Amino acid sequence: MLEIKNIKKSFSKKRVLKGISLTVEKGDIIGIIGPSGCGKSTLLRAINYLAPPDDGSIVFEGNKIEAKSNLISIRRKIGMVFQQFNLFENMTILENIILSPVETGIMTKNEAIKEAKQFLKKIDLIDKKDFYPSQLSGGQKQRIAIIRSLMMKPELMLFDEPTSALDPEMIGEVTNLMREIANEGMTMIVVSHEMNFIKNFCTKVIFMEGGKILEEGTSNEIFNSPKCEALKNFLSKVENI
Numbered sequence: 001m002l003e004i005k006n007i008k009k010s011f012s013k014k015r016v017l018k019g020i021s022l023t024v025e026k027g028d029i030i031g032i033i034g035p036s037g038c039g040k041s042t043l044l045r046a047i048n049y050l051a052p053p054d055d056g057s058i059v060f061e062g063n064k065i066e067a068k069s070n071l072i073s074i075r076r077k078i079g080m081v082f083q084q085f086n087l088f089e090n091m092t093i094l095e096n097i098i099l100s101p102v103e104t105g106i107m108t109k110n111e112a113i114k115e116a117k118q119f120l121k122k123i124d125l126i127d128k129k130d131f132y133p134s135q136l137s138g139g140q141k142q143r144i145a146i147i148r149s150l151m152m153k154p155e156l157m158l159f160d161e162p163t164s165a166l167d168p169e170m171i172g173e174v175t176n177l178m179r180e181i182a183n184e185g186m187t188m189i190v191v192s193h194e195m196n197f198i199k200n201f202c203t204k205v206i207f208m209e210g211g212k213i214l215e216e217g218t219s220n221e222i223f224n225s226p227k228c229e230a231l232k233n234f235l236s237k238v239e240n241i
């Protein structure tokens with residue numbers, strides 16, 4: 001589904017991605033771990049061309065993603081969920097959810113409202129549909145951000161630390177929703193510091209450091225028999241695994 005070959009990215013003179021290659025098959029749940037500043041967010045942002053790579057190639061469903069691609073259509077197929085939710089504060093929850101599908105013309109307003117209500121019922125937040133984001137908890141806002149993304153019927157979902165801005169008691173409600181989406185067959189790439197989640201959830205785990213992939217394997221391989229010293233060192237520092 002997605003073939004990343006040797007992508008490189010610099011900001012000013014700082015090299016942030018130093019040749020990353022990664023293959024993602026349909027149904028994969030890929031976890032990306034690594035120390036702060038190693039380039040995890042930049043890699044996710046390169047995939048949907050929010051941070052265009054300087055070199056290398058990204059092929060999504062047989063089409064190269066490049067400056068002349070139809071980026072709107074690509075971003076419709078590749079959903080992204082951010083740490084800080086990015087909901088529009090001046091719109092109600094329902095308005096937030098229906099905005100993109102209606103604006104891009106993939107649904108009429110009535111269709112979008114109907115579908116949004118089904119999603120809201122599924123996550124038990126239908127009673128919040130006319131609230132504003134500021135009236136919701138972080139966990140509720142993040143679940144809204146996730147279903148807003150799902151409204152576009154993406155083929156691939158990118159999650160950039162979806163739980164790291166949340167209080168501990170809210171992490172579970174977001175990871176549970178992510179599990180449900182994964183069980184329904186969504187292909188996902190997840191950057192997270194929640195090692196328990198990565199360990200139990202991902203079909204493949206990538207360890208990055210200094211803009212490179214240093215190790216990759218099943219979660220069992222990565223967590224139970226890490227090979228490189230950098231990964232061993234990283235795992236010894238992260239708690240709750």
Ligand SMILES: Nc1ncnc2c1ncn2[C@@H]1O[C@H](COP(=O)(O)OP(=O)(O)OP(=O)(O)O)[C@@H](O)[C@H]1O
Pocket residue numbers: 011012016034035036037038039040041042043
């Ligand atoms: N838009 C930008 N302009 C300049 N430098 C940037 C930009 N985005 C990222 N960087 C730099 O690139 C490096 C990698 O950043 P990135 O956000 O990808 O790391 P990360 O692995 O996601 O870290 P964290 O775990 O803290 O989120 C950092 O040194 C960062 O300062």
Ligand SMILES: [Mg+2]
Pocket residue numbers: 040041042160161
């Ligand atoms: Mg980041």
